[in-house]
Amino acid sequence: MKDSPKQQSPALPELLQGRRQLAEDETFRFSCHDGLSCFKTCCADVNIFLTPVDVLQLSRKLGLTTTEFLDQHALNPITKDLNLPVVLLKMESEPKKACPFVGDQGCTVYHERPWSCRMYPVGSALPPAKVGVDAKPVYFLFEDDFCKGHGEGQEWTIADWRKDQGADQREELEAGFNEIVSHPWFIGGRQLDARRMDMFYTGCYDLDAFRRFVFDTTFLTRFELPEDQIEKIRNSDDELMRFSYQWLRYALFSEPTIKVSKEAEQKATKKAEAMAAARQKNKESEENKES
């Protein structure tokens, strides 16, 4: 698969432009197997965008924390037209630029393979955010000449293909992620500042760093979480991931998705009062100087 993204930014990416869009009931015929002359050749020199679940599952498969995985296996391209940080799987060095996970028999992380790999030849994009409209992905078919799987095997609808490739369950876990990237807050081209970009990156991709943020800082004194939720997010990566989306909506868009503790509220009120008093004092001293 070449450059097959799960698109996150509102605009349609260049590599999906001109691709055939697939309606829900449209079918395509496709089969990938080791009898094809192209087998494994697509697992090199390819842009694979990783989703939060991809990062988490690959990390766990490799026995790494998400922080270690991102350090060792990911790239974070920065371009001015990207609204949000993205994560690309790092290929090995020249000349082959092979995927680090391709082996003699094929993909060595097959059960945890990224969304883009499992969904190929299908790519998807989220349409631009609109107020009051749930963003539904649109699907495209990659009909690359190098891929000999086209026209092979059975016919698929998008729904059948997603089910066969195990995409449904992963997408359920990532629903909160899609809600964030297509959030109406972004309408009109608004951009997150650097601090919030960083929050987004940690909350979405570096789940183990987010875990440290929750459990190794004053987080649990600043926010009121039910005890049973604390236990769930302590013991389950999936629950922690769902919670990170809940927290991000609060942290990025100021939505009341998480309750600030009374103690933190009182501290914030005192801080605001102290700042107002200091401003007033400054103003009075400036007025005294002038008179």
Ligand code: SF4
């Ligand atoms: S993760 Fe697996 S399927 Fe995807 S490019 Fe690498 S080897 Fe190929």
Ligand code: SF4
């Ligand atoms: S059929 Fe397509 S996806 Fe499968 S190995 Fe060949 S090029 Fe890759």
